[in-house]
Amino acid sequence: MSRAPVRDLLVGLFVLAGLGAVAYLSLSVGRVSYGGPRHMALYADFDETGGLKPRAQVVIAGVKVGQVASITLDQSYRAHVRVDVDAALKLPIDTTASIMTAGLLGDRYVSLQVGGNDKLLQPGDQITMTESAVVLERVIGKLIYGADRGKSQ
Amino acid sequence: MNAIRDLGWAAVRFVADLGGLARFGAQIGRAALSPPVRARLFVDELFKLGVLSLVIICVCGLAVGMVLSLQGYTTLVRFGAEQSLGAVVGLSLIRELGPVLTALLATGRAGSATTAEIGTMVATEQLDALRMMSVDPIDLVATPRALAMTAAMPLLSALFIVCGLFGGYLVGVGLMGVDPGSYMSSLRSAVDFRDDVLGSLLKALIFGVLVGLIATYRGHTAVPTSAGVGAATTSTVVVASVSVLIFDYFITALWGV
Secondary structure, three states, X not given: OOOOXXXXXXXXXXXXXXXXXXXXXXXXXXXXXXXXXXXXXXXXXXXXXXXXXXXXXXXXXXXXXXXXXXXXXXXXXXXXXXXEEEOOOOOEOOOEEEEEEOOOOOOEEEEEEOOOOOOEOOOOOEEOEEEOOOOHHHHHHHHHHHHHHHHHO | OHHHHHHHHHHHHHHHHHHHHHXXXXXXXXXXXXXXXXXXXXXXXXXXXXXXHHHHHHHHHHHHHHHHHHHHHHHHHHHOOHHXXXXXXXHHHHHHHHHHHHHHHHHXXXXXXXXXXXXXXXXXXXXXXHHHOOOOHHXXXXXXXXXXXXXXXXXXXXXXXXXXXXXXXXXXXXXXXXXXXXXXXXXXXHOXXXXXXXXXHHHHHHHHHHHHHHHHHHHHOOOOOHHHHHHHHHHHHHHHHHHHHHHHHHHHHHHOO
């Protein structure tokens, strides 16, 4: 079997194109994390997550700064949410985390309102001030209940 | 009585076939791991199985992505969720259609050719000639082809998916007027690297092993007549296609890929 320059070139191009496609799927579409200390983990406890899912966005002023890593139930039956945010962010310790909805029926996401304290949150810290998700059914239920009570009085 | 005997014979043949395939696979595995490394033959086969399948894979990927986008849009627009078109096209291509359709296309395009080639070698007693020279035909003929199929399948599948995503983008954004930003952002937020992309590549790799093994085995065990080679080629396409689809179900069910 002898070398065939043209064929070898084509095979090389094929392998490169295939690996390029794999790289595009992994890096651009699949957003593989490169590891390293680029993210910092923060924790926040909520009474109601209203269907927040792992990998949901974490935003400040509508700009994505991280994502929800995990949601677990703690001993006091509150939702214990871990969020990974950009490690370069300097967040004061009086930052508030609230669960919001994109649109009326859209996906849940976590919104951070930055506070004014001089002390900064360190990786692994707990965000103490949280605002739970608003569950639409409960709001409607309260509205109907309130209207009924108003009528009976 | 005769019917039961036929059934028994069919069952025995099936099990014997399965055993033969497993033994053949083990021999290929041993030949692949032990020297000599036949890199030149491997590149040769990669050219035939990979490069020559490139056009059909890209054209089919483009067409599938375009029709997926069209169908997805007409369904999603009923729920007012056409912004999620990127996620629908991306997830169906990456998780399911990419590896499976690539495996089916490669079976028809490259698997059948491999079987016919090896089968003709059997029919013209070329493999016997190799044995006469004490060259193992599995090492020289079957192994490079099976390995090349295994290596080419994930690459072809990834190219199929990228072409499909491009086709879906063309139709969704260009024809249907979905916002380009929301197409890409819904695609990116829906696709996970470990769950979806790695799973897709793993699926393609398993299909590559399956198709490569079946194609070379069928060629190797072909009845040495022209009718026998034809039957072996048909059998490769049927058996490989069916087993790809069956394995696809079990891979998805077991590993949630």
